[in-house]
Amino acid sequence: MAINKLLKQKMYVPMFLAVLLAVFCNTALYADQVRTGIVQQSLGRDFGILVGDVIEHYYIVQVPAEYRLTPASLPPDGELDYWLLLLDSDYELISETAELRQYRLHFTFQTFYAPLDVRALATPPLTVSFNAGDKTEQLTIPAWNFTMSPLKEIAPRGVAKDSNQNAFMKADLAPSTIPTKDLQQQIWILSIMLLILVILWLTLKGFLFALTRSPFQQAYHQVKKLRKYHNDESAFNQALQAVHRAFNRLAGHALFAHQTDQFINKHKEFSGYQDQIDSFYQLSTEALYSEQKLASEKDFDQLMKLCKQLAGAEKLALKKS
């Protein structure tokens, strides 16, 4: 019996040694081949998520030591779906040994899905790449399933009733506005005061009356002012210019001597003054183009008379119409 026991023990030793060797070899092999994958993850709760909630996912992943994460392979920020936004994706190298590297990946999502009852949804799978020279290793972060809840009262007072008070869903809150009533009032008061001041200034300067006056009335006043300087050659040129401006304004375009017939055809009220108008253009040609005319006070008077006559004719025509 004792011999048999001993023999039995002798047979077990090599078997024990073989098993020991196998375990050792297996451990050594495992140490050489670090597998790429997720070693730890924090995904938060996968239920009771409401519209607008921010979802944060953390993953600790490991790769063989020669591999490095390719930052460009991280999914870009932006819309992943019509209801899902990737706000941020980030990474950090947290440990590095001779065999492996560990990275922490951080993804921040925001959901805009607004369910009317509890809905099962999923974030899409995301892929991250790791490079070692020419070799590439890809790690896929799997889709994450969760449920979204509607925004509802915890203890509903009424179900499917029309009344706002007892409605199943609460009405949206009105946004609070900044009070601007006082500011608006101040702006109105200041604007009215400014307008009054501008009108007052225009009235004092005479511009307001000028706007309502006939072009020939305006020309009359300008010629009258210039008459004081009748000895100055340029004063007469300016006076002629003022009357020309009046004709141009009334005609709606630059009016020249050879177009006076058309002008009178269009403005019948001046038909009685054709000779005077022609004389004016003749005078203007002599003074401005031939430069053979020396102006006298009489010429200024003639211009003023013409302006007065034409303004009168215009006024009469307006009254009749």
Add this chain to the structure above:
Amino acid sequence: MSNVAENSENLLTDWHQQAITLQKNINQTILGQEHIIDLMVVAIFCRGHILLEGDVGVGKTTLLRATAESLGGNFERIEGTIDLMPHDLVYYTHIANDGKPAVSEGPLLKHGENLSIFFFNEINRARPQVHSLLLRVMAERSVSAFNKTFFFPHLQVFADRNRIEKDETFELPAAARDRFMMELHIKQPTAEEQLKELMFNSRYYDADKLIDSADKAVLPFHQLNDIAVAIQSYIHSSDTIQDYGFHLCQALRKPQDYGIQISDIDTEKLVLGGMGPRGISYLARSARAHAWLNQRNSVTPEDFHAVIRAISKHRIFINPVYNYNGEAIIEELISGVLNTIPSP
């Protein structure tokens, strides 16, 4: 008044009479083109070249022939054809009476300095090589051949082209068009009386006989250069009219700066170029000649209005996107400029 001024005034008065005779002479031959003939006389007294454009059979060639015959001097005519080459204008080769090959002077050189009118019929049928030679003849009134330079001090080029046919034609380059002082667009008369006259009066059936019936050489053509200089120095341009002329030209180049509006057109991008120094000088010269022909001794806005279309229309180059309706747009631009720029 000094004697010199009095003499030149008398000379210009005499010449004015001759200019009116010339105008009447052409008007007797050509019916219903009074305005075009007025402008042609202006160009003759500015020594500018003229290009006539118009529909087929409106009398372009007859008008130019009648004008050339009335002016006098030596007259040469050449037909624009697709195989015409520059040397055809300068010389031709033939077998002489002695049976040997010979080289003789072509239409340009035949009359030497006495060449008065060179009439180029259907100019757009000639190739650009010929246009190129013509450019020099028009700009410098000279040409180089047989190792020497020939001068034509009295030369005036008249050319015509029809606007209907476009096959086998060569559009005149901008530089060639710019050398023509005026580009005149001839339309057929619209008055019923004139059309009936052209239709039933046998006088107008034979163009050769019609031209022969008019007086010839009514002007001493060799004095035209001197009289043109006298007109330019005698007719007065006041500061006011100079300002007006300047702003007209500026507005044609930059209509947006003068607030000129054309419906459906962005005036800022409309004009690419045109009315350069040659164009503005021609405008002033023709305005002076027009004032003289109307017996005025100073230029007025009316003179600019009378000539501006003939001078500027072919010198304004517009953005190609507006080419579909280019002629009407340019016409509208010129009208806009004349209506907008005041004087004084």
